Every structure is written in C-alpha cells, then in structure tokens.
Amino acid sequence: MKGKRSGISSAKAGLRLQLEGQVTLQRLGEALDAWTDFLREVGRDVAGATGRDAIRFLITEAKGGSLTLDVRPQAAKKSVPAVVMPRIARTVTAGIRSLERSAKRPKHFSDTALIKLRDLALLADPETPTVRIGNGTGAGISLSSRLVAHVEAVLGPLVESIGTVEGKLEGLIIHGKNRFLIYDPLTGHQVVCYLGGRVEWEHVLKAFGKRVAATGFIRSRS
Numbered sequence: 001m002k003g004k005r006s007g008i009s010s011a012k013a014g015l016r017l018q019l020e021g022q023v024t025l026q027r028l029g030e031a032l033d034a035w036t037d038f039l040r041e042v043g044r045d046v047a048g049a050t051g052r053d054a055i056r057f058l059i060t061e062a063k064g065g066s067l068t069l070d071v072r073p074q075a076a077k078k079s080v081p082a083v084v085m086p087r088i089a090r091t092v093t094a095g096i097r098s099l100e101r102s103a104k105r106p107k108h109f110s111d112t113a114l115i116k117l118r119d120l121a122l123l124a125d126p127e128t129p130t131v132r133i134g135n136g137t138g139a140g141i142s143l144s145s146r147l148v149a150h151v152e153a154v155l156g157p158l159v160e161s162i163g164t165v166e167g168k169l170e171g172l173i174i175h176g177k178n179r180f181l182i183y184d185p186l187t188g189h190q191v192v193c194y195l196g197g198r199v200e201w202e203h204v205l206k207a208f209g210k211r212v213a214a215t216g217f218i219r220s221r222s
Contacts, residue, residue, distance in 0.1 A: 012086040012089065012090075012135070013072050013073055013085040013086040013088065013089050014060060014070055014071070014072050014089060014135060015039065015057075015070070015071050015072070015073075015088075015089050015092060015093075015133070015134070015135050016068065016069065016070050016071075016132075016133070016134045016135070016140060017031065017035050017067070017068075017069045017071075017120075017131075017132075017133055018066065018067065018068050018069075018130070018131070018132040018133075018134075018140055019031060019066060019067040019123065019128050019130070019131055020066045020128065020129060020130040020131075020132070021066060021127050021128040021129050021130065022127045022128060023066065023067045023128060024127075027123060027128060028067065030119070030123060031067070031120065031123055031131075032069075034116045034117075034119040034120045034123075035069075035116075035120060036057070037112065037116045037190075038113055038116035038117050038120065039055075039057050039071070039073070039088075039092070040053075040055060040057075041110055041112045041113040041116065042088065042091060042092055042095070042108050042109060042110075042113050043055035043057070043073050043088045045108040045109075045110060045113075046084060046087055046088045046091050046108050047075070047080045047081075047084045047088070049077065049079065049080050053076055054075075054076055054077050054079075054080055055073050055074070055075065055076060055080065055088070056073070056074050056076045057071040057072065057073050057074070058071060058072050058073075058074055059071055060072050072085070073085045073088045073089070089135040090135065091106075091107070091108050092133065092135065093133065093134060093135050093141060094106065095107070095108065095109050096117070096133055096141050096143070096147070097141060099117075099147050099150045099151060099154075100141065100144060100146060100147050100150070102150060103149070103150040103151075103153035103154050104150075104154065105154045110189075111155060111221050112189060112190065114151050114154060114155055115151075115155070117143070117147075117151060118147075118148055118151045118152070120133075120143060121143035121144070121145075121147055121148045121151075122148060124143065130142055131143045155221050156221055157221075158219045158220070158221065159219070159220055159221065160217055160218065160219050161217070161218050161220070162215075162216070162217055162218065163215070163218045164213050164214065164215045165182055165191050165193070165213070165214050165218065166182070166184075166211065166212070166213045166214075167182040167183050167184045167185060167191065167211065167212070168182065168183050168185055168209065168210070168211055168212075169181070169182055169204070169207050169208055169209065169210060169211075169212045170182075170183050170208075170209070172201060172204055172205060172208060174201050177194055177195075178194070178195040178201050179192055179193060179194045179195065180192075180193050180195070180201075180204050181193070182212065182214060185211075191214075193214045193216070196216065
C-alpha cells in the first residue's frame with residue numbers, strides 16, 4: 001500500500017515540458033535555463049521556503065526528436081514538507097491557464113517567474129512551433145502569444161533609478177554582453193548586472209562566491 005500511495009503522489013507532482021518541432025542545442029539550453037528558473041521560483045514560493053535551492057527538480061523521463069522532459073519536485077531541505085510537492089505542479093498549470101485567460105498575476109508567480117515563463121513562450125517559432133507545459137493530471141497547455149501579452153501587462157513598465165544591490169556573486173557570463181549574477185541570500189532572487197566599460201571581468205572573477213555590492217542604474221518593475 002505504501003508503494004502505491006507513493007506512486008500516485010509522484011505522478012500528481014510531476015511536470016512536463018514539450019517543445020514540438022526541431023530542437024537545436026541552443027534552443028534546448030535556452031529552454032532548460034528558463035524552465036529551471038521558472039520552476040524553482042514558483043516551487044520555492046509555494047513551499048514558503050527561503051534560499052534558491054530549497055526545491056530541486058529530478059528528471060524522471062526525457063525523449064528526443066521533439067523534446068519531452070518530465071521532472072518531479074523534491075524537497076532539498078528538511079524544513080520543506082513533502083506533501084507540498086503535488087501542489088507545486090497544480091500551481092504551475094493553474095497559473096498558466098489563468099494567464100492565458102487574463103492579465104492577472106497568479107498566486108505564487110513572482111516577477112522572475114513571469115519573466116522566465118515569457119522566455120519559454122517566446123521560444124516558439126516556425127521551427128519549434130509549440131511550447132507546452134503540463135502536469136501528471138491532464139493535457140499540456142500551449143504557451144501562446146496571448147499569454148506573452150498578458151505577462152507583459154502584469155509586469156508593467158520598467159522603471160530606472162540609481163542605486164545599489166547586494167548579495168553573493170554566483171555567476172559570470174562573458175559571452176555577448178559581459179554580465180554577472182548576484183543572488184540575495186534571503187530570498188534567492190537573482191539580479192543580472194552588466195559590466196560598465198571601466199570594469200574588467202577578470203576583476204569580477206576574483207570576487208566570485210563572495211558577498212558584493214554593485215552600484216549603477218537599476219531597472220525594475222513598479
């Protein structure tokens with residue numbers, strides 16, 4: 001009986017990402033980055049947990065050709081109850097359905113989650129015409145241009161100001177525009193910082209893993 005109950009719980013907690021059509025390695029990388037950050041953001045908020053890695057997502061199945069990727073959330077900290085895991089899957093799909101209908105922020109969908117969901121929706125093009133998200137209890141939901149418009153309306157316009165952000169430097173990207181990632185240790189939220197012309201990325205690398213403060217123009221949502 002215990003094994004049966006566990007199997008049902010696992011199925012209900014599962015989530016699926018589907019990219020139909022041709023999927024290049026670049027497209028796969030973009031999809032996985034956005035999908036991971038989106039699930040992590042919603043999952044942490046549903047669980048009421050702090051820290052970026054309070055919830056982890058295990059790959060349960062992956063299929064090639066058109067991409068199908070099944071994952072299951074798992075508590076990575078003792079303070080996160082296992083009974084929350086199926087609720088994460090329900091929250092993800094219910095929130096996406098809500099955004100397909102109207103420009104209203106779903107519960108547990110932070111700005112970061114909305115941006116990453118929008119990034120997933122924008123992956124659809126003539127080669128990969130359909131991006132779909134589902135869980136273990138129903139058919140997947142195709143991410144449409146209507147959803148993108150509703151996400152943009154919820155996020156609102158960007159506001160620019162001068163200020164400082166603090167956190168742990170945990171990422172450095174030197175492909176394209178040089179940028180680094182700062183994470184708030186309390187919320188786990190990520191801030192992308194672009195290097196000015198007078199700052200060399202080698203100097204930033206020396207601060208990798210340390211708490212830093214970055215000052216400059218801050219673009220945020222109202």
